[in-house]
Amino acid sequence: MDLSTLRHSTAHVMAQAAKALWPDVKLGMGPAIEDGFYYDFDREEPFAPEDLEKIEAKMRDIIKKNYPFEREETAKKDAVKLFKSMHEKYKVELIEAIPADSVSIYKDGDFIDLCRGPHIHSTGEIKAFKLLSIAGAYWHGIETNPMLQRIYGTAFQTQKELETYIKTLEEAKKRDHRILGKQLEYFSMSDEMGSGLVLYHPKGARLRTIIEEYIRNEHLRRGYELVIGPHILKSDVWVRSGHYDYYKENMYTFRIDNQEYAIKPMNCPNHIMVYKSKTRSYKDLPLKFFELGTVYRNEKSGVLHGLLRVRGFTQDDAHIFCLREQAEDEIVKVIDFVIDTLNAFGFDDFSIELSTRPAKSIGADEDWAMAELALINSLNRKTLAYEINEGEGAFYGPKIDIKLKDALKREWQCATIQCDFALPERFDLKYAGQDGKEYRPIMLHRVILGSLERFMGALIEHFAGAMPLWLAPAQCRIIPISEKVNEYAGNIWQTLFAAGIRVEADNRNERLEKKIRDAEVEKIPYMIIIGSKEESIGMVSVRSKAEGDIGRMKPAEFIERIREEVEKKIR
RNA sequence: GCUGGGGUAGCUCAAUUGGCAGAGCAUCGCAUUUGUAAUGCGAAUGUUGAAGGUUCAAUUCCUUUCCCCAGCUCCA
Numbered sequence: 001m002d003l004s005t006l007r008h009s010t011a012h013v014m015a016q017a018a019k020a021l022w023p024d025v026k027l028g029m030g031p032a033i034e035d036g037f038y039y040d041f042d043r044e045e046p047f048a049p050e051d052l053e054k055i056e057a058k059m060r061d062i063i064k065k066n067y068p069f070e071r072e073e074t075a076k077k078d079a080v081k082l083f084k085s086m087h088e089k090y091k092v093e094l095i096e097a098i099p100a101d102s103v104s105i106y107k108d109g110d111f112i113d114l115c116r117g118p119h120i121h122s123t124g125e126i127k128a129f130k131l132l133s134i135a136g137a138y139w140h141g142i143e144t145n146p147m148l149q150r151i152y153g154t155a156f157q158t159q160k161e162l163e164t165y166i167k168t169l170e171e172a173k174k175r176d177h178r179i180l181g182k183q184l185e186y187f188s189m190s191d192e193m194g195s196g197l198v199l200y201h202p203k204g205a206r207l208r209t210i211i212e213e214y215i216r217n218e219h220l221r222r223g224y225e226l227v228i229g230p231h232i233l234k235s236d237v238w239v240r241s242g243h244y245d246y247y248k249e250n251m252y253t254f255r256i257d258n259q260e261y262a263i264k265p266m267n268c269p270n271h272i273m274v275y276k277s278k279t280r281s282y283k284d285l286p287l288k289f290f291e292l293g294t295v296y297r298n299e300k301s302g303v304l305h306g307l308l309r310v311r312g313f314t315q316d317d318a319h320i321f322c323l324r325e326q327a328e329d330e331i332v333k334v335i336d337f338v339i340d341t342l343n344a345f346g347f348d349d350f351s352i353e354l355s356t357r358p359a360k361s362i363g364a365d366e367d368w369a370m371a372e373l374a375l376i377n378s379l380n381r382k383t384l385a386y387e388i389n390e391g392e393g394a395f396y397g398p399k400i401d402i403k404l405k406d407a408l409k410r411e412w413q414c415a416t417i418q419c420d421f422a423l424p425e426r427f428d429l430k431y432a433g434q435d436g437k438e439y440r441p442i443m444l445h446r447v448i449l450g451s452l453e454r455f456m457g458a459l460i461e462h463f464a465g466a467m468p469l470w471l472a473p474a475q476c477r478i479i480p481i482s483e484k485v486n487e488y489a490g491n492i493w494q495t496l497f498a499a500g501i502r503v504e505a506d507n508r509n510e511r512l513e514k515k516i517r518d519a520e521v522e523k524i525p526y527m528i529i530i531g532s533k534e535e536s537i538g539m540v541s542v543r544s545k546a547e548g549d550i551g552r553m554k555p556a557e558f559i560e561r562i563r564e565e566v567e568k569k570i571r
Numbered sequence: 572g573c574u575g576g577g578g579u580a581g582c583u584c585a586a587u588u589g590g591c592a593g594a595g596c597a598u599c600g601c602a603u604u605u606g607u608a609a610u611g612c613g614a615a616u617g618u619u620g621a622a623g624g625u626u627c628a629a630u631u632c633c634u635u636u637c638c639c640c641a642g643c644u645c646c647a
Binding site: 046047048049133134135136137138141142143147148149150152182183189191195250295297299300301302303304305308309310313315317401413414415416447449450451453454455479481482483484509510511512513514515516517518519520521527529531533541543548549 | 572573574575576582603604605606607608609610620637638639640641642643644645646647
């Protein structure tokens with residue numbers, strides 16, 4: 001039995017149960033989705049969490065009755081009449097939108113629904129299901145349409161699979177970066193400061209700095225050059241770039257004297273200005289400008305979510321200015337860069353999407369076609385599979401999005417590569433060709449990590465807060481067993497610090513067990529335990545988070561061990 | 572922004588029908604000087620998100636507002 005058929009049929013049973021309990025509810029749509037199904041309802045009263053239990057109970061009744069699903073082909077006008085008589089206005093609307101002369105309807109017991117099918121044979125085939133949550137959803141997903149109430153649920157072939165799925169949900173909850181971020185003292189947000197604005201605490205700032213150093217070096221190694229630009233620019237620049245027309249609702253603007261300025265929502269104009277600052281030759285290209293560029297975007301309040309959707313964030317942003325004939329090669333290099341980087345951070349699974357021209361966009365059709373072709377050719381050269389998102393590109397060009405999959409197989413959108421003919425045109429970018437004439441370069445916009453904020457969120461959830469050694473904000477904590485050995489512990493701290501290890505000391509007047517517990521809870525990879533025995537022989541006892549007590553060794557041996565482990569993890 | 576739910580100590584959460592706001596952890600103090608995941612005793616901690624209203628009395632009821640959560644729409 002096909003899982004999505006099962007789920008879709010379960011959605012029907014849920015609607016049937018809801019109709020039985022509250023005959024006044026009107027039905028929207030009820031498809032199967034990736035992890036389950038939902039059905040949209042229109043009802044005066046909001047559903048309460050207790051209602052889910054009532055619906056589930058009723059569903060179990062319907063399943064027990066084992067009604068067969070019966071398909072019937074009906075003339076369109078008869079179907080309209082039927083659903084009008086049932087006061088199902090949304091169904092009537094759906095039928096009227098169907099181009100064919102006849103539509104199919106499904107019956108099980110006393111329940112009738114418009115449906116393309118297919119369905120399972122009878123309701124009794126549903127063995128394991130659960131209703132999960134209630135939420136609002138616009139009819140047809142359009143913001144100006146009325147909002148319906150959506151009930152989410154899931155179904156599996158067996159009870160065991162359902163339980164596994166629910167366990168995965170619980171596991172995901174435990175890894176929530178907002179909770180771990182607080183526990184591990186990585187970051188916080190403050191109501192007083194404003195929402196979507198991140199405050200990095202010492203541990204989080206440390207982690208971010210480590211990521212920044214890594215990614216900056218990788219860019220330098222790959223021939224990028226560092227640039228740094230201002231955070232506010234005159235609105236004239238944004239008018240010229242098109243952001244003012246196509247992105248204004250997301251921009252923060254303000255006045256200085258009589259001039260309007262905007263806080264940058266993107267870094268492109270800064271890099272473009274560097275390009276334009278002098279005459280460029282074809283010999284200079286490709287020219288790659290990199291910046292850890294902090295941007296501010298006025299995201300709608302409802303979309304903000306921990307580190308994943310914020311209003312102020314820093315991108316590992318670069319713009320590659322190149323010749324048309326260089327574009328494909330450069331895109332391929334960026335794809336390699338993305339995959340290498342994600343691998344280094346412990347992600348080895350991805351999905352790729354190609355987004356094409358949106359309705360609101362700038363530039364000539366033939367340029368868009370060429371840009372899309374460059375992206376597609378690059379993906380083909382890497383023999384990477386991808387899906388197409390029709391009309392989801394940036395306003396200035398099509399893009400490839402590379403989503404990473406974390407330890408729980410959840411997708412995170414981080415890297416993106418955009419091919420742009422439009423901004424070079426708008427800013428009149430030029431280079432001198434071999435023949436001495438002026439030509440227009442192409443611009444690639446790309447980020448590897450995406451934003452440091454979102455990437456850190458992904459890292460936290462991927463590793464459940466237990467960062468690998470090379471990323472751990474504190475790699476090692478020194479735990480003196482009693483205050484008598486504090487001095488020796490201090491010397492060890494000096495030695496490890498001098499060796500470049502991120503080390504801290506727990507000199508509190510607490511028992512060893514307590515200090516170990518705290519270090520475990522803080523997910524610190526190594527503990528150095530020091531008592532009078534260690535002091536007398538000039539050694540340290542090492543406890544690893546992964547392996548437990550691994551015995552005594554010379555400080556130099558420990559330093560070597562850390563070095564090796566860090567190097568192994570990076571590459 | 573929209574629909575629904577929610578905001579109580581630094582954190583996690585209690586508080587019958589409106590009737591003195593409470594616990595664990597964290598913090599501070601004292602004792603203890605400890606050998607691989609929580610030592611004991613004691614103390615302090617609140618404009619119950621904010622403003623207004625109803626009431627003898629509001630954490631509790633009403634209004635407005637800010638913020639958070641689950642989704643929708645939108646995105647790095």
